[in-house]
Amino acid sequence: MTTQLIAGELPGTYVVPDAVTDRELMRLANMLARRRLKRGRPLLNLEAVISALQTLLMHYEREVFGMVLLDNRHRIIEFVELFMGSINSASVHPREVVKKALAQNAAAVILVHNHPSGDPEPSQADRAITNRLNEALNIVEVRLLDHIVVGLEGTVSFAERGLL
Structure with missing residues (x-):
């Protein structure tokens, strides 16, 4: 059985009519995170994007490298996972990053x-x-707007730290 979300009274709130398992709750969280990164959505709230990225990536057992592609008005084109590595590294190839962006x-x-x-x-x-x-x-x-590092303990923004 797949749990469905029902829109709550306030925007951005949802009601789950039945009891859910941890696994089903994570599936719903991932579904909402992917919705926040949907094509055409404007990048108005960087915190919401970072939260969505953390939800999607924090539970991987291996390092995963991806990017959010944006148009010239900073609307989301796509979120893509490009490279998957080991428990503590992923090989990232600049050529492939540039190729995907182009x-x-x-x-x-x-x-x-x-x-x-x-x-x-x-x-x-x-x-x-x-x-x-x-x-x-x-x-x-x-333009590289930011590089976000995601962990269970939180996130770090290169832009906020002045590392870009």
Whole structure:
């Protein structure tokens, strides 16, 4: 049986008519997170986007690297998971990142990856690949807005930390 959400009285609230399992609750959370990252949605609330990304990536047992592609008005084109790695790293290829951004005609991107350890603190390798990706994207005039690191313990924004 699949649990359905019913719109609540207030915008952005939902009612679940039946008792749900942890697994079903996570499925519903992932469904809502994907809805927040739906094509055409404007990037008005970065916190909501970060929350959606955390919901989608925080429970992976391996490192996953993805990006949110945005048009020139910062509307979402697509969220895509590009690379999957091991428990503590993922090989990220700038060529593939740039290729995907160009294929979707993105004007800007937000990079994201998870830390399966739960600690979202960026590593030196995270900083190095972010710099390489920023340089590669700049060449083709795609703006890097942020790089979000997701963990069970929270998120870290490169832009908020002044690392971009």
